[in-house]
Amino acid sequence: MLDLRDLAAVRGGRRLFAGIGAAVPPGGLLRVQGANGAGKTTLLRMLCGLVAPAAGEVRWRGQAIAALGEEYHRELVYVGHAAALKDELSPLENLQAAATLGGRGITPREAADALAAAGLKGRERLPSRVLSQGQRKRVALARLALPAPPGLWVLDEPFNALDVGAVDWLLGLIRERLAAGGIVVLTSHQAVALDDAARQQVLAL
Numbered sequence: 001m002l003d004l005r006d007l008a009a010v011r012g013g014r015r016l017f018a019g020i021g022a023a024v025p026p027g028g029l030l031r032v033q034g035a036n037g038a039g040k041t042t043l044l045r046m047l048c049g050l051v052a053p054a055a056g057e058v059r060w061r062g063q064a065i066a067a068l069g070e071e072y073h074r075e076l077v078y079v080g081h082a083a084a085l086k087d088e089l090s091p092l093e094n095l096q097a098a099a100t101l102g103g104r105g106i107t108p109r110e111a112a113d114a115l116a117a118a119g120l121k122g123r124e125r126l127p128s129r130v131l132s133q134g135q136r137k138r139v140a141l142a143r144l145a146l147p148a149p150p151g152l153w154v155l156d157e158p159f160n161a162l163d164v165g166a167v168d169w170l171l172g173l174i175r176e177r178l179a180a181g182g183i184v185v186l187t188s189h190q191a192v193a194l195d196d197a198a199r200q201q202v203l204a205l
Helices: 040-047 091-101 108-117 133-145 164-179
Strands: 002-011 014-024 029-033 055-060 076-079 152-156 183-187 200-204
Touching (some): 014 040, 014 055, 014 200, 040 152, 040 183, 076 133, 133 164, 164 183
Parallel strands (some): 029 183, 029 200, 076 152
Antiparallel strands (some): 002 055
16 A cells, blocks of 8 residues: 655745645555646655655555665656656667666566557667657656556656557556556646546545
8 A cells, every 4th residue: 555644845945735645555546636836746756755755754565665765666666757768878778777777677678578569669779869759758658568566656747748549558558557456646637538447536736
């Protein structure tokens, strides 16, 4: 279970939010909503241990994430709003590097299969700088197509810059992950066709 306990965030002396709480069970989807500047990205980064809360605590499987350290991060995949690719590296190299930084090495075959699933077959070895915005986003999201235990996905505006086919692919991945007992937390300014997802919660900031 992912447990958010009375979380608060302060930025530049201004309180973004306070008293935020949610308990997300295995197979649960948490959709974070709010206006621009409400602190959605800050909250997601807090769930990843990248930002310390001004108050409250994030717990995973009953333990504070600060105490779990690398054990927690091996179960976590965070895809931020920006693709965050290195332009001089290929999609294959970027995906392998991202997986390694996430605590899990992958083979070139696993990386190639994930990129093919993301619709990037034939572009695996091109410099990432030549890719379109949508293709760059799919490289970042290809981490979700890698074989892994259920764990936790934290996705910040994952549908931005995707065409209809890529949106359908991503929705399918999310549904599969939830069915396998994983937990997904996401933000999206777009309407997301996940209203049929079981154990869905909406958290408004």
